[in-house]
Amino acid sequence: MAGIVKATPLTFVVHALAVVSAVMVLIWCIHYRGGLAWEATDKSLIFNIHPVLMLIGFIILGGEAIISYKSLPLKKDVKKIIHLVLHAIALILGIIGVWAAFKFHNESGILNLYSLHSWLGIGTISLYGIQWIYGFVVFFYPGGNTSIRSESLPWHVLFGIFVYALAIATAAIGFLEKLTFLQNGGLDKFGSEAFLVNFTAIATILFGAFVLLTVYAQKDQEEEDYAGSYSAI
Numbered sequence: 001m002a003g004i005v006k007a008t009p010l011t012f013v014v015h016a017l018a019v020v021s022a023v024m025v026l027i028w029c030i031h032y033r034g035g036l037a038w039e040a041t042d043k044s045l046i047f048n049i050h051p052v053l054m055l056i057g058f059i060i061l062g063g064e065a066i067i068s069y070k071s072l073p074l075k076k077d078v079k080k081i082i083h084l085v086l087h088a089i090a091l092i093l094g095i096i097g098v099w100a101a102f103k104f105h106n107e108s109g110i111l112n113l114y115s116l117h118s119w120l121g122i123g124t125i126s127l128y129g130i131q132w133i134y135g136f137v138v139f140f141y142p143g144g145n146t147s148i149r150s151e152s153l154p155w156h157v158l159f160g161i162f163v164y165a166l167a168i169a170t171a172a173i174g175f176l177e178k179l180t181f182l183q184n185g186g187l188d189k190f191g192s193e194a195f196l197v198n199f200t201a202i203a204t205i206l207f208g209a210f211v212l213l214t215v216y217a218q219k220d221q222e223e224e225d226y227a228g229s230y231s232a233i
C-alpha cells in the first residue's frame with residue numbers, strides 16, 4: 001500500500017476538507033443552534049461547544065498532527081515536536097469538549113453515558129490519551145533505547161490509525177444522534193439544517209479518510225531532501 005500516491009496533493013485535500021468541515025460545524029452551531037456558551041440558562045448553548053471542540057479541536061487538529069510528518073518541509077526532530085504538541089492540544093480540547101457534553105447533561109437533568117456514542121467517545125479519548133503518553137515516553141522523554149523504539153513504531157502507527165478511525169466513527173454517530181434528536185423534536189427531515197449536519201458528517205469522514213491515506217502516501221523528493229539522512233524516529 002505504501003507509496004501509491006504523492007503526499008503533497010493529498011495534504012492539500014486534507015487541509016481543504018478541514019476548512020470546509022470546520023466552517024460547516026460553526027455555521028450549524030452558531031447560525032442554526034444559537035451559539036456557544038459555557039454558562040447559560042439555555043443549556044443547549046453549552047452542548048454546542050461539544051461538536052465544535054470535538055471536530056475542530058480533537059479531530060481536525062489530531063489529523064493535522066498525524067499528517068505533520070508528511071505535510072511540513074522541516075527536519076524530523078522539529079516535526080516530532082510539532083506532532084506531539086498538536087496531539088496534546090487536540091487531546092486537551094477533546095477533553096474540554098467531552099466535559100461540555102457532561103456539563104450540559106448535568107445541568108439539564110439528563111443521565112450520562114447511556115448511548116453507544118458516549119461509550120465509544122470515552123473509549124476513544126482514553127485510548128488517545130494512552131497513545132500520547134506511550135509515544136511521549138518512548139519517542140521523546142526520557143525515550144526508549146533503539147530496539148524499543150523500532151519495535152514500538154509499527155505498533156504506534158497501527159494503534160494511532162485505529163484510534164483515529166474510531167474517533168471519526170464516534171463523531172459520525174454523534175452527528176447522527178443529535179440530528180435524530182432534533183428531527184424527533186420536529187426539525188424538518190429534508191430541511192437545510194438536516195442537510196448541513198449530514199454533509200458536515202460526510203466532510204468529517206472524507207477528512208479522516210484522506211488523513212489515513214496520507215499516512216501511506218509516498219514521500220515527496222522535497223521531504224526526503226529536508227529530512228536528510230535517516231535519524232532516530
Ligand code: HEM
Pocket residue numbers: 050051054055058059098101102103105111112113114115116117118119120121122124125166167168170171172173174175176177178
Ligand atoms: C470523537 C469525537 C467525539 C467524542 C470523543 C465524543 C464523546 C462524547 C461523550 C463521552 C459523551 C457523553 C456525555 C455524557 O454522557 O454526559 C457525548 C455526548 C454527546 N455527543 Fe459526543 N463526542 C464526539 C463527537 C460528537 C459530535 C461531532 C457530535 C455531533 C453533534 C456529538 C454529539 C453528541 C451528543 C448528541 C451527545 C449527548 C447524547 C449522548 O450522550 O450520546 N458528539 N459525546
